[in-house]
Amino acid sequence: MDAVNRNVPLCVDCDGTLLRTDLLHEAVFLLLKSAPWKVLLLPLWLLKGKAYLKDRLAQAVSFSWGTLPLNDDVVALVREARSEGRIVVLATASHHSQAQGIARHLDLFDEVLASDAQVNLSGERKGHALASRFGERGFDYVGNDQADLPVWSRARKGTVVSASESLADAARQVTDVERVIAPPRPRIRTYLKGLRVHQWLKNLLVFVPLVAAHAWDSPQGIQAALLAFVAFSLCASAVYVLNDLVDLESDRGHVRKRNRPFASGLIPIWQGSLMVPLLLAAAFGVASLLPTNFLLVLAFYFCLTLAYSLFLKRRVIVDVLMLAGLYTLRVIAGGAATGIVPSFWLLAFSMFIFLSLAVVKRYSELLITLQQHKDQPAGRGYTVQDLPVLMSIGTGSGMVAVLVFALYINNPEITRIYQNPLWLWLVPPLLLYWVSRLWMKAHRGEVDDDPVVFAVRDWQSLLVVALSAALFLMA
Known part of the structure; x- marks a missing residue:
């Protein structure tokens, strides 16, 4: 030079x-x-x-x-x-x-x-x-x-x-x-990842009341559930984007989350700031086509997720209870959209099984923290010493969910809904296998941060779902 x-x-x-x-x-x-x-x-x-x-x-x-x-x-x-x-x-x-x-x-x-x-x-x-x-x-x-x-x-x-x-x-x-x-430009796939479109699978839970009530042949019910799915998905994406923007620093300290579009800088923060109100406006616009009860449930869901993102996700146990509640709220929203009131059995089963899934999520995060020779994950209230306690809570709530299902089958009123309810007794063993295997995989560090994503990619989980659906049809 x-x-x-x-x-x-x-x-x-x-x-x-x-x-x-x-x-x-x-x-x-x-x-x-x-x-x-x-x-x-x-x-x-x-x-x-x-x-x-x-x-x-x-x-x-x-x-x-x-x-x-x-x-x-x-x-x-x-x-x-x-x-x-x-x-x-x-x-x-x-x-x-x-x-x-x-x-x-x-x-x-x-x-x-x-x-x-x-x-x-x-x-x-x-x-x-x-x-x-x-x-x-x-x-x-x-x-x-x-x-x-x-x-x-x-x-x-x-x-x-x-x-x-x-x-x-x-x-x-x-x-x-x-x-x-020239820095890399974000592609459509990058934006879809930022919106976490793959997480929309969770919102299929709005169809559960329709299926549980055997009303899947109702055109009005299917249309209402589809609109509820779209509204919930848009609202959930708005919350995911806001959560990622609030958690930029924590995500960058995580071995996998640091590659998220906002944390890595692939999508500018100002674009995320625009996405949130636009997605919310679209979500509540779709929700306005449904009964007022659904609109209220969606607003309640947004407030809860906002509180979770800003405060509650750092509170031990409260965070997993909130996650389980948000899963269950999707089932309630499906009922509000279709006019079908979810039964006690459905809500009880949902709360316990979703608590188990929420604890799997935290357990997996803590296990990664342990493997990185750290004591506490960024932005969480847990330490690696909590791993045995979380496993006890998670496996216990999963087994209770199976017990609730067994009690539901033993309910005398079951004969009014199913012609051959004995077939349903084959479902609890499948659920016991799935819950036990999920936790075994989590303990080995083989479960993604999100157990729903793991289940969708896992052929054995999909087989359990297919067999359970077949048993319900036979019943």
């Missing part, structure tokens, strides 16, 4: 450039997780200017710098510049305390220029600050956004970190673009 280039500082933006995320957006959801009531103050802080908003957020939240998703190509560019003896500057619109925090963590920058309580160092202000510090055309700049165009216009050379051809062309109009780094 020639002496001229060696003497030119490399100035690097942070949000969307060095990081595959935005610290301002991250800070908002950290605030929502740590102090939800303070979110109401955000409009008031913003009225006093973006610099003031960033300053208050910086005082209210703290980051775990080691978990933030880095743009590896930009990090490599910075390392290359340092190896050549160039001065490297982190020049960002993020708050100075946050910029200094990530600079200290990476130990790659010689200087930091950032926003404070009075000045939001973005666009023209950043360009002026860098030109004042290093002179017109006296620095190279790495950025990723339209707001960086005024900075590139005062830089000697530029690097564009974006997959947008129009942005690269605009940058070429104002500076010598030396390099374009």
Whole structure:
């Protein structure tokens, strides 16, 4: 490298450039997780200017710098510049305390220029600050956004970190673009993963009251159940997205969850922020076509899941009871949509079997934590010492569910529903096998974080479902 280039500082933006995320957006959801009531103050802080908003957020939240998703190509560019003896500057619109925090963590920058309580160092202000510090055309700049165009216009050379051809062309109009780094664009499959479409399988539970009441030949009932399924799926996706945005830091510390679209930075946080209200509006729009009782159940479900995401998921035992309750609430919602009241037996069986599944989920998370030689998973109230207790609770509730089913078969009124109820006595052994095998698999670490996903992929689980359905038909 020639002496001229060696003497030119490399100035690097942070949000969307060095990081595959935005610290301002991250800070908002950290605030929502740590102090939800303070979110109401955000409009008031913003009225006093973006610099003031960033300053208050910086005082209210703290980051775990080691978990933030880095743009590896930009990090490599910075390392290359340092190896050549160039001065490297982190020049960002993020708050100075946050910029200094990530600079200290990476130990790659010689200087930091950032926003404070009075000045939001973005666009023209950043360009002026860098030109004042290093002179017109006296620095190279790495950025990723339209707001960086005024900075590139005062830089000697530029690097564009974006997959947008129009942005690269605009940058070429104002500076010598030396390099374009195109991060991977999210595909449709990425968005479907962010919405957790595979989890919609759980919402098939809204059909259970229809099936249990032997009303599957009712066109009106099927139509109502289908609409309930769509409404619940859209609402559930809204909650999943919100949960992922609130749990960004925790997910990044998890061996599998760190690859989720929002945690990894594949889908920008601002897009997730738009998804939540749009999905909710669509969910309640569909729900408005169904009886008012269903609308109330759906609203109750959303409130419970919101409370779970913000508070209750970190409460020991309360979290698994909530998960079991949310599964059961889907059955109740199906009844509200179709006008079929779920029986005592159905609700009792649902509560115990879903409690067992919820505990499997926590048990699997703790087992992964143990295998990573850690004591406690991020964002949970459990420790690895709780594994035996969770297994006792989970296996016990699974066996109680089978007992409830056996008592249901022994109910004298069963003969009014089934012509040959003796066939149903073959179902409990199948359930005993399935519950026992599920927990054996969980103990061996062979169950996914979500037991429903495991069951759908497991041929033996599918065989148990098919055989049970055949026995019901024979009965």
